[in-house]
Amino acid sequence: MTGFLALFRRLEGPQTLGRGPGFWALFALVLAGALAYPLFSDGYTVGNTVYFFVWVFIALSLSLIWGYGGSLSFGQTAFFGIAGYGYGILTINFGAAYGFTFIALLLAVAMAALVAALLGYFMFFGRISGVFLGIVTLAVTLMLERFMAQTAGPEWRIGAARLNGFNGMSAMPPLTIPWFGGPIPLFADIGLYYVVLGMLVLVYLALRMLMNSAFGNVIVAIRENPERAEMLGYDIRKYQLITFVIGAALAGLSGVLYTVWGQYITPSSMGMTAASLPLIWVAVGGRSDLTATVIGTLVVLSGFQALTIYGSQYALVFMGVLLVLTVLIAPNGLVLGIINWIAKLVTRRKQEAA
Amino acid sequence: MDIATLAFSALYQFGDAFAFLVLSACGLAVIFGMMGVINLAHGEFIMCGAYVTAATVHAGLPLPLGILCGTLASAFVGVLVELLVIRHLYERPLDTIVATWGLSLIATQGTLILVGSTMAGVGTPFGSFQVGAYSYSIYRIVLFAAALGVLGALYALFNWTRFGVLARATIQVPHMAAALGVDTRLIYSLTFACGAGLAGLAGGLYAPTMTLVPTMGATFIMEAFVTVVIGGADVFLGTAPAGGILAIVKSGMTSWQGQLFGQIGLLIAVIIVVRVLPKGISGFVLRERT
Numbered sequence: 001m002t003g004f005l006a007l008f009r010r011l012e013g014p015q016t017l018g019r020g021p022g023f024w025a026l027f028a029l030v031l032a033g034a035l036a037y038p039l040f041s042d043g044y045t046v047g048n049t050v051y052f053f054v055w056v057f058i059a060l061s062l063s064l065i066w067g068y069g070g071s072l073s074f075g076q077t078a079f080f081g082i083a084g085y086g087y088g089i090l091t092i093n094f095g096a097a098y099g100f101t102f103i104a105l106l107l108a109v110a111m112a113a114l115v116a117a118l119l120g121y122f123m124f125f126g127r128i129s130g131v132f133l134g135i136v137t138l139a140v141t142l143m144l145e146r147f148m149a150q151t152a153g154p155e156w157r158i159g160a161a162r163l164n165g166f167n168g169m170s171a172m173p174p175l176t177i178p179w180f181g182g183p184i185p186l187f188a189d190i191g192l193y194y195v196v197l198g199m200l201v202l203v204y205l206a207l208r209m210l211m212n213s214a215f216g217n218v219i220v221a222i223r224e225n226p227e228r229a230e231m232l233g234y235d236i237r238k239y240q241l242i243t244f245v246i247g248a249a250l251a252g253l254s255g256v257l258y259t260v261w262g263q264y265i266t267p268s269s270m271g272m273t274a275a276s277l278p279l280i281w282v283a284v285g286g287r288s289d290l291t292a293t294v295i296g297t298l299v300v301l302s303g304f305q306a307l308t309i310y311g312s313q314y315a316l317v318f319m320g321v322l323l324v325l326t327v328l329i330a331p332n333g334l335v336l337g338i339i340n341w342i343a344k345l346v347t348r349r350k351q352e353a354a
Numbered sequence: 355m356d357i358a359t360l361a362f363s364a365l366y367q368f369g370d371a372f373a374f375l376v377l378s379a380c381g382l383a384v385i386f387g388m389m390g391v392i393n394l395a396h397g398e399f400i401m402c403g404a405y406v407t408a409a410t411v412h413a414g415l416p417l418p419l420g421i422l423c424g425t426l427a428s429a430f431v432g433v434l435v436e437l438l439v440i441r442h443l444y445e446r447p448l449d450t451i452v453a454t455w456g457l458s459l460i461a462t463q464g465t466l467i468l469v470g471s472t473m474a475g476v477g478t479p480f481g482s483f484q485v486g487a488y489s490y491s492i493y494r495i496v497l498f499a500a501a502l503g504v505l506g507a508l509y510a511l512f513n514w515t516r517f518g519v520l521a522r523a524t525i526q527v528p529h530m531a532a533a534l535g536v537d538t539r540l541i542y543s544l545t546f547a548c549g550a551g552l553a554g555l556a557g558g559l560y561a562p563t564m565t566l567v568p569t570m571g572a573t574f575i576m577e578a579f580v581t582v583v584i585g586g587a588d589v590f591l592g593t594a595p596a597g598g599i600l601a602i603v604k605s606g607m608t609s610w611q612g613q614l615f616g617q618i619g620l621l622i623a624v625i626i627v628v629r630v631l632p633k634g635i636s637g638f639v640l641r642e643r644t
Contacts (some may be wrong), residue, residue, distance in 0.1 A: 072448055119625070126629035131392050134451050135579045136628060142576050143621045150614055272462075272572050276455055283452055316463035323456030327449050328442055 011205065013212030015068070015220055017289045017339065034197055038190045046193045047261075052301050053196045054257040058278045059297040060207060060290065061250035067287030068211060069243045070223030074275050075119070075137030076251040078144050079112040081270040083252030084259040085148070085163070086111040088172040093159035096173035096183065105175065105256050112252030113245050120244040124237045141275050148267035168266035175260050186260070196257060203250065207290055210246075219243055273316070277304075280319050284326045286333025296335045359486030366490055367609060369498040371616075372601035376501040377559060378574040379581035379593050380508065381552030387587040388525050388545045390447050391440060394454040396578055397571020398461035399550045403428045403557025405469065408566055411476045420476075421558030428554025429547045436546040441539070458571065465568040473566040493562065500559055504552065505594055511548075512589075521545055576617070580624045586634020595635050599623075 012019045018027075038046045058076055066072050086108035094100055119140060123133055152165025163169060175186040175195065186192040210216055221229040222236045230236050259265045268274060278297075285296010300322075307315035330337035382396045393399075407424035411417055435457060443450045480492035512518035523531040524541045532538045556574065564570065581600055585592030603623050608616030631638045 070448075072451060122625045122629045128628050131390075131447060131451065132583055132628065134392065134448075135583050136624060139576050139580055139583075139621055139624060142572065143617060146614060146617060272569075273459070276459055279452065279455065313463065313467050317460050317467070320456040320459035320463070323459070324439060324453050327453040327456070328439065331446065331449060 007209055010209040010212040012208070013216075015211040015216050016208050016291065017336075018291050031201065035194075038193055043189045047187070047189050050193050050196050050257075050261055052298055052305075053193075053200050054254055054261055055278065055281070055301055056200055056254075056294055056297050057203060057257065058251045058254035059281050059285075059293050060203065061247040061254070062278050062282040063287050063290055063293035064207065064211075064250070065243055065247040067282065067289070067293065068216065068223060069219050069240060069247075071240065071244075072131075072134040073137045073244070073247065074134055074279075075116070075140050076247065076278060077270045077275040078137070078141040079116055079248040079251040080255035080258070080274075081144060081148070081265070081267070082115055082255070083108040083112040084255035084265040084269065085169060086252075087256045087259050088169045088265060089158045089161040091172045092161040092169075096176040096185070097178075099176065099178040099183075101173060101175045101260075102177075105253075105260075108256050109249050109252040112255070113249040116245045116248030117241070120241045120248075124240045124244070127237070138275070141270055142272070145267045145270040148270065166267055168264055170264045172259060172263055174263060192261070199253070199257075203253075204290060204294065211290065215239070215242075277319070280323045282333075284322055284334055286336030286339075288332060289336060292333060292335040292339070296333060299335075356486075359488075362485050363488060364605070364609070366494070367605040368601050370494050371605040371608070372597050373494070373497040373501040374560075375577055375581045375600050375604070376593065376597040377497070377504065377556040378553075378578040379585070379597065380504055380589060381549040381554075381556065382578045383582050383585060383587075383589045383593040384508070384552060385546055385549035386582055387589055387592075388521060388549075389440075389444070389542055391444075391450045391546075392447070392454070393549065394451055394575075395435070395458040395461060396454075396553055397573075397575035398458045399428045399432065399553035399571075400557035400560075400574050401461070401465065401566075401568065401571040402431055403554025404561040404564075404566055404570065405465070405473060405557075406554070407558035407561045408473055408476050411561075412474065417476065417479060417562065421555065421561075424558035424561070425551045425555040428557070429551030432547040432550025432553075433543055435550070436543050440546060441542070444542075462568050462571065469568070471567065475564070475566055476562045478562045497559055497563075501597075504555070505590070508589055517541075517544065577620065580620045582634075583624055584627045584634055586631075586636035586638075588636035588639075591639045592634050592636030599635075 012023075037049070041049075058080055061076055061079075062073070065076075087104050090104040090107055091101055094104070119137075123136055128136065148163065149166055151163035152167060154162070156163040156165070161169065173185070175192065177184045177186065177191075184191065186195055211219070218229065218234050218236075218239050221232070221234075222239060226236055255265070255269075258269070281297040281300045282293055284300050285294075286292030304315060304319060307318055326334060332340070378400065381399065382393060385391055385393050385396075403421075403424035405424075406427040407417075407420040410420040410423045415423065435454075439453050439457065440450060443453060478491060478493050480496065482489045482491045484490075512522060520531070520536050521541050521544075523534075524536060524538050528538055531541075560574075564573070577600075581593060581596050584600060585594075585596030600620055600623060603619045604616040607619035627634070
């Protein structure tokens, strides 16, 4: 019981911004708003909102690996794709009965984590440094895209599931809750909204606890100075590998939910553009804090959506400019930059008042 | 097919793969080796070179002059990029990856908007010749010669010229070089321009052999990065031997199972090599030397 309480005390700490009753009151308010939101909106719009939530998981995974751990990975979209395809292959072959879709979700996420463990072993135990890590993960991602792109032929099938190349894999069943009066399928609608929202809150809180635990402190110590962390007696390779695997699982969760949401996945979800977008949300939002990542991702993503509708072809150019400017002007990201700026104003007020 | 034609075929494919790997990687290797900057917009510099080459050839210039124009145009864009972006990020090498990634997005999508989804190509010159049952393109042999020429020219540049001496001084101990009166900022600009120009040259040389689309940079970038990762920071001790080894892997796997397996072979090679030699071939060689 005390261990349980200690875990909860980790919800705030040095590695996460947002502390004290004020923050949690705001958190409860936002959560209540999110819970009430479907009451004021129609199913279609709510379904579209789920699309935004889906991407937050992959953004959080980048925040974990890159923002906290300091190693830039372009492989997140690869894990996204592996889990997305994994879910499709499993559910197309075994159907959706008896809540199997949730088992398929877990299996698909585990598949992504397994691949990450294998790849991560070679990378971290080979002690490749930050820059090379980015390149190897990028190579893996592009390779996977090219591999999936050439699977259009009928010989590329796993059981009943055709991989279908660039036409994409489709017609996998949605997540289904087994129920007494017959199973409830969760289409991109209010039901799926609540399920994904619940997952999001859980993952967010769990990551807060993880980052404020001893494990999280070591991860940040490795980011700040790997040699020093090693001198203090930590096997940094293990810590990096575990972070990488957790990150891959989160990216995989994103992939599964994306596939569930649209009942569709293509190799282009692993291409260069796809790999760059999460990077942009996280970099622009502020990668070294979970809350900043979530806010930044939702804001940039909805901005990007609006841009694509009104100035479709210029959206990517604008995103690129935004990314370059953020790196040059606000290296910590815009959300963190604004928070720091406000914090500075407040302390100055206090000093003036004193 | 007798042994001689078989050997020629293998040799030809090796040369083809070697040229592609070395030409697409050397610009990246110069920038990375000298400055520690990872240039993810490398593919877009190659695209720039190819587009300018094609445009000037359509305008009536002969191909070699067109390639020269492509090279110079990329080098010029490289100077601009260094001045506007890279210069401010030397203290933060990881951020250069992100910034150049943003540049690559801008360049790809910008080209799509400005030029359209495809550009008329340039025909492959020189025709082909026959050995045994197969015909081979002469231009591929020109490309192989060009790769060797680029390696030779780089060697000469860094070992025999004043710029080369100053550049090597700047990489080894930047502060000392600056204290001795070397304009290190200028050296960095010129080095980046040199790398970008080499990328443009690769684009110009390959422009006659492929379709020109805004995303063509992605075709080169993976091979380039794999070569640089395996080679390590040094162009001569790293990129050239890595190009040789990878060319064997790639041409072998390609003729065995097709193009995709050639690339998968590269990926497996890079993962294994990185596990064994984290600093690449040149890092290994230099460690042995000291």
